[in-house]
Amino acid sequence: MNQQKIIELINQKKYVEIKKELSDMNEVDVAEILDPLDPNTTLLIFRMLPKDLAVDVFSNFSIDQQREIINAITDKELTHILDEIFFDDMIDMIEEMPANIVNKILKNSTQDQRILINQFLKYPIDSAGSIMTIEYVELRQKMTVKEALQHIKETGLNKETVYTCYVTNQNRILEGIVSLRTLVIADEDESIYDLMERDLIYVNTHDDQETVAAIFKKYGFIALPVVDKEHRLTGIITVDDIIDVMEQEATEDFQKMAAMAPSEEAYLDTSVFSLAKHRITWLLILMVGAALTGGIITRFEYVLSSMTILTAFIPMLMDTGGNSGSQSSTLIIRGLATGEVTLKDKWKVLWKEFRISVLVGLCLGLANFLKNMYIDKVGIEVAITVSITLMATVMMAKMIGGVLPLIAKKLKLDPAIMAGPLITTIVDSLALVLYFTIASLFLHI
């Protein structure tokens, strides 16, 4: 049944049918249908859902809808949600809620839950600790496969994943990992001790989420254990959360590379004031940079006034320089972000960019020369001046675009700031200095 039909049923208030249809659907789809309805209708239908589905649907609601629902439901209903919701979803929710809602949540939590919530809220933003959850399957070395499977059968419904199980000792120290695949394939009297993998790949609670994402990408895991300083298992991170992290990190890089302060909020949900604030700082910095370029023009005014046609080529030289440099810096920044390029490759990168810049510079210089001669019909001296400047600008821009992200990385700055806008500003100034110097030489000004 498609969404349209269900919305029709809702408009016709055919609640028995609605309940039947929604009960068989994926929780993400149910949330998508209910989220935009008016709060009373959403609450009414939400309360009709089977209890387990209701909690899953709740996790997929927008923050605004979650707030409406927590406000409206009874303490008993809230306690049920808090008992069943995955811990990472609860933490995400608490971080976004106003104080009165957080109070209602804490009032309906157990003492143990409150202690854990406090502990989780303290993990640094974007750390492994801040995205992990606590619903994992814990096994012991001395268990048999049969006992392990029985344990999963009894507890597995409430785990974020049961496909990777974690073997710990009585001090919660992580000793091994065993997949459900291994358990299902093994004979039932084999012991976990014999089956578990000891070559552990894990992260620490304070590791950055980008590091975590890189490990998922490298190994293709569906879950990863998170340990604290004492090597005690404190949580797990599942691959679905990492997909969100990857998307968020890419978005932040896009923002930084377009000279904006990064923001985790969705565009349509961010206020005009906040969006403007994120953009103004860099624009001001780059304006100052561009003023230097203007200063160069002022200083070489005499060149332009003795040969006014030269002014007409300034935009082309500046733009092409900026674009050439941005191309190189974008590839290097992205390569550094995906791990495809590392600082070790710096000479390889520079040598490559140098050869590319020669090729690209020659092509563009030649194209420009022909255009200058046969379309613009300027004198050959001017055509040579502009074309040589163009070649030199492209080469310089590509080298700068290639090297600055590497320098940023070396200095432990974010390479993403060395992108188009900053490169353009730097290259603009240098391109004009080149232009006026070459013009002075060739045109004897």
Add this chain to the structure above:
Amino acid sequence: MNQQKIIELINQKKYVEIKKELSDMNEVDVAEILDPLDPNTTLLIFRMLPKDLAVDVFSNFSIDQQREIINAITDKELTHILDEIFFDDMIDMIEEMPANIVNKILKNSTQDQRILINQFLKYPIDSAGSIMTIEYVELRQKMTVKEALQHIKETGLNKETVYTCYVTNQNRILEGIVSLRTLVIADEDESIYDLMERDLIYVNTHDDQETVAAIFKKYGFIALPVVDKEHRLTGIITVDDIIDVMEQEATEDFQKMAAMAPSEEAYLDTSVFSLAKHRITWLLILMVGAALTGGIITRFEYVLSSMTILTAFIPMLMDTGGNSGSQSSTLIIRGLATGEVTLKDKWKVLWKEFRISVLVGLCLGLANFLKNMYIDKVGIEVAITVSITLMATVMMAKMIGGVLPLIAKKLKLDPAIMAGPLITTIVDSLALVLYFTIASLFLHI
């Protein structure tokens, strides 16, 4: 044991120890250690690995290393690899291999394998069919949980995933999905018919990989079934492959947004010639655009020559306009790519960008006015001319940056081409027209 120690063992030719150490390690790490060694050493150690591990390690080797190994090993060894390697990895490999290696592979495949390989090579590039694999668990409705688990026990070792199982009929029509979690938790005499989910979420073989990635992101699945036109199950896609797709798609967007033809190849593995080729086309197109900007300068030459100080502000106006427009277009392009912004939101976007542009324009205009008056010490008429042009340019740039990606999307073009470089070129021309018009008015030229 860390990589350094294993490389020492390799240098000391302590093969017994090496074998022991490598056998306990993750296949990705083993491949990472062996890949850079000289081909003879790699082959020697590769042959010592336990057979199952060897195949997994082989899948993680670089294409060059895979080619070396296929070249060197016997037909019998190759047949073992081809029998055990996951089908999607085999297809990826065949696509990259030279003809003689492909022939050796086909010669050592069974008739059935060859038919399947042929079929898979025909799926469009970047389609669901081209990234799916065929090693899935197939169940029947009439099976009991016990029978299903027994089936998984017998066949599960060679499946890409056993955590999602697919229920089909005798015609391979997909009828339902059941997770291993459900099977492990259920009683052993329950029937698959009663347990399976019927609300199927699947893709078609010809769907684009971006569509597939969006579904994984939305639902948080670890695997997704792929069906053909007749709704027959033809393969599955697992989340680890989707992580690669997401990264590749983001990289392509970065490339397009920096005015390059997108490429799937890694930067360091791509030839200088190919990299240059990917960059030149757009640079040439944008050069022509920038020439128009130059034409505007020529047309308004008289304004500049009657007030030469105006030339000095051209770079600042052009750059700030370009940067302002890029900021807006980047956010909208990324929003469209992640699905956060849709065409339905066009008026919301434009109204938002308009208000932002007023705020940002006012701030920058004011900052520039103060700088003009107290640092540059130009006359108040010039300061007003430049500041008003700046404000108008920022507003125009942001509106253009906001609207062009939406228009591209509406015209079914890729919004990513409407990014910084193109926006800059367009905004440059308009900014100069604004500048000269406003100058003519305020300075009575």
